[in-house]
Amino acid sequence: MLTRPPRPTALDSHAISRRTMLATGVALVSATAGCSGFVDDEDDGTAADLESYAPDGTTLLVHLDIAAVASSDAVDGGVDETLAVLEPADPEHVSDITTRFESRTGLDLLETDDVLLFGASAADSDDADSDDWEHIDVIVDGDWSEDDILDSLEGNTGLEYAETTYADEPVLYEPAADVDDLPELPSVGDHGGGRFVIGGGEAVRASLDVRYGDADPVSGPVREAYDDTRDAQLSVASEPSGSLVPEMYASRTELNLDILEEIEAVGRSYDVVEAGIDLDVNLHVPDDPNAEDLETTLLGAFSSLGQFDEEFDEARDDIDLERDGAVVTVAYVGEADAVFSLLDGV
Numbered sequence: 001m002l003t004r005p006p007r008p009t010a011l012d013s014h015a016i017s018r019r020t021m022l023a024t025g026v027a028l029v030s031a032t033a034g035c036s037g038f039v040d041d042e043d044d045g046t047a048a049d050l051e052s053y054a055p056d057g058t059t060l061l062v063h064l065d066i067a068a069v070a071s072s073d074a075v076d077g078g079v080d081e082t083l084a085v086l087e088p089a090d091p092e093h094v095s096d097i098t099t100r101f102e103s104r105t106g107l108d109l110l111e112t113d114d115v116l117l118f119g120a121s122a123a124d125s126d127d128a129d130s131d132d133w134e135h136i137d138v139i140v141d142g143d144w145s146e147d148d149i150l151d152s153l154e155g156n157t158g159l160e161y162a163e164t165t166y167a168d169e170p171v172l173y174e175p176a177a178d179v180d181d182l183p184e185l186p187s188v189g190d191h192g193g194g195r196f197v198i199g200g201g202e203a204v205r206a207s208l209d210v211r212y213g214d215a216d217p218v219s220g221p222v223r224e225a226y227d228d229t230r231d232a233q234l235s236v237a238s239e240p241s242g243s244l245v246p247e248m249y250a251s252r253t254e255l256n257l258d259i260l261e262e263i264e265a266v267g268r269s270y271d272v273v274e275a276g277i278d279l280d281v282n283l284h285v286p287d288d289p290n291a292e293d294l295e296t297t298l299l300g301a302f303s304s305l306g307q308f309d310e311e312f313d314e315a316r317d318d319i320d321l322e323r324d325g326a327v328v329t330v331a332y333v334g335e336a337d338a339v340f341s342l343l344d345g346v
Helices: 016-026 066-071 078-089 097-105 146-157 201-212 221-228 258-262 288-305 310-318 337-343
Strands: 060-065 114-119 137-141 161-166 169-175 187-192 195-199 234-238 265-273 276-284 319-324 327-334
Touching (some): 060 066, 066 078, 146 161, 146 187, 310 319
């Protein structure tokens, strides 16, 4: 183990407004995905998508395409305004995910090109508000170097970080001092080619095991739902943590909503457009008959919901419902507020 010399300076942080905007934008989450890994160990690993470094057992994947957000011209004001359009759909269980990331690391995720958050969805957590790294493990791709990241971590924590050989590669960085009496501090794993995993030690090692070892990447319904999302500014996949129909509406309808319990994973794609929001929600169920039942139930539910929400009723004609095999897709382009209330319960 080689101990790096002290690094007295941290990366400059961006304004709190940017951190808050990013947090609320990324917090649009609750979904999931699955598949097999395709990292090529003969190169630097950059041929693989970021999700190929997420370990098996992951139940939440959130991809924020920073470059796409930054280049959007759908609204005036650039990154801040683009992310602000997404703010109303902020799910509470991960609403502070990126602000806590910057607080713990000193690193601003807006300085990267690509961000993938991976970990446990709210449905898998006994305490989603706990102050640990279970929900903020991040794989980043951009212009950060190892020195950039370690400078910031050491400046932010006041501790030196040490390089450790892991999976026969010098790719793991952790605090050099014994910090057992302190809250868990972030570890760093180097995937090569400007890609790093930053988060809890266990999650970082699991991601490195996928990249350099024989461990499997995330697979199953969550990965499938993630792979089915379109390329978007924000893509999310997770296991459902609630009903598609908010409780206040479900209690007022006579529809049988039992089919909603069959949803295995939800994939979401969000783009800010001139009309407001371009949204796809893919609902994955076990088989085609379940999908037929789900489609029928949603048609009735949307009609019923229009009786309770005037804004949603006005937007119903702009909602498209399609079924393809065992996946039912709800698509909408228009004012964001009209449909975000539906997503709060998912």
